[in-house]
Amino acid sequence: MTTLGAGLAYYPIRDPNTDIWYPCNPNRVWAFTSRERATIKSRVKTKYMEEWIALGQIYFPDDQRVEQWNSIEELRRAMEVGDVPMSGRSPLIRPELPDLDFWVGRKVGFGVPSFKRYKNELKRASQPISSWIVPQKEKATVTEGLTNLVVGTNSEGARAVKDIFGQKIFDYTKPVSLIRELIRQSTGPADLVLDFFAGSATTGQAVMELNAEDGGDRRFILVSSTEKTEEEPDKNLAREVTSERIRRLNRLEEGKHAELSAGFAYLRMREVEFEDLDYDVEPQEVWSAVEAMHGLPLTVFDADAPFNAHEGDELTLVFADKPDQALRVFLEVQPAGRPVFVYAWTPGAIREWDLPDTIELRAVREVLKQRFQQ
Incomplete structure (x- = not known):
């Protein structure tokens, strides 16, 4: 093994059984450093790449294309036409990278090495994910049983949103497959998933898809700001995109999203001065607050009813x-x-009624102050 460029984790690796070399992805680098690149001051908490290779835990592809360029001119021509190992559309050998002559005269593999983990090493039922995240277009390079995470790209995320809304309404949407597989690895079937930067609600759809797939009962909390600006003072991302995506998924009865469903409530948070509680808090806000305080599912407030009741x-x-x-x-x-x-x-007027002792009266103002005042 030798070193190229800078950084502890950017270097080529070699299959000792075939003498085939593999370039590192300069946009991602390897998950483990090389012993040759480590210094006395380096703090390495895991094995070196050479050790993983010696243990047989780096899997090198069997069926792949292998090339050998016999001159720097041949290599440059290959780079010009994009005929070099790729990660998606990104070439792994580029003119701007250092030490290009290293690749001359060597067998170079076009496949993707993977990290192999054995079952007796697992600490939980779900398999841990390799640091090699493989795009869908490279799925054919993955060997069954290895712990690669095969997901789509941001273009998949954009298509998913367009399928639901009929147009592009959000930039840089994460692929549902990525979030779904991360949730699959990190949660149980009854866990609660919290996304504080929900954006286009990809996390919500991922939870819905996973529940539909394995019969789980995962729940989610999605949090988003309005993202309004001086140029767009009426913008409300949380209402128009985040919650609307979940609403639309619930309404779809045909196609690939027909089995997705999730009961949910759309709640708005705002600051209210305690001295203004009596006239600045809306009845529906009080109703949602007291339901949540008692751990009850949120229901729609009926403004026309003389009172609202929730029988749990x-x-x-x-x-x-x-x-x-x-x-x-x-x-x-x-x-x-x-x-x-x-x-x-x-509640004073209600106290004058002759009611059973099991009925407890509470004043809204005092309860809200005790609950939310800090």
Whole structure:
């Protein structure tokens, strides 16, 4: 093994059994450093590449194209027409890279080496992913049983969004296949996936696809800002793209997305001064807040109803924006012993009713202050 260029992880590697050399991808480099490139000051926490090769854990392709350029002129002509090892559309041997004459006279493989991990090394049921992420177009180079991650490119992500919206509405969309496979490796079937930079909701679709595939019950929380600017003051990415993508996926009944579904709520976060709670908080915001505080699934607030009630498995939750006789009748017929929590801005009037002891009255203002004030 020899070294080229700069950096501990940029160098060519050689298959000792075939004497075939493989160029490093300068955009990604190898996952392990070479012993020849390491210095006394280098802190290497894993084995050197030479050790992995000696252990047989670097898999070199069997069926691949092999070339040998006998002069620098031959190599330059090959580079001019793109007839060199590639990663997608990116050549691995380029005119601007150092030490081009290193490749003259050597057998050069066009395949992609992979890292092989054995089952007795696994610490969990799902296989860890190799640092070699293989584009879909190079899937044929992957040997079955190896831990490569085969995914699409950003163009796949752009097509996925266009399929749903009918037009391009978001730049630099990640491929669903990449996020789906990462989630597959890092979660269980009932885990919660949080994406604080949700953008076009690729993570949400990836979770939906994985659940449809393996019958899992993964949930997701997607967070996005509006991304409004002075030039686009009305822009709301969270409403128009992030949540809308999930809505549209839920509505599709035909085609490749027909089996995708996910119940979800679209929530807006905003700052409210505590002294303004009485008149600045909307009733639907109160309803969502108290449902969340009790761990209940969020439901749509009915602004026309005299009160909103959520009858869960173990309790009943009520929000009475304007208590009236209909609320009193509802509370009086609640099953004996069942916990009932009633939230109201002015619970004093309700306390005058002769209600069971299992009904607990709570003032909205005090509860919100206790819950959210820091």
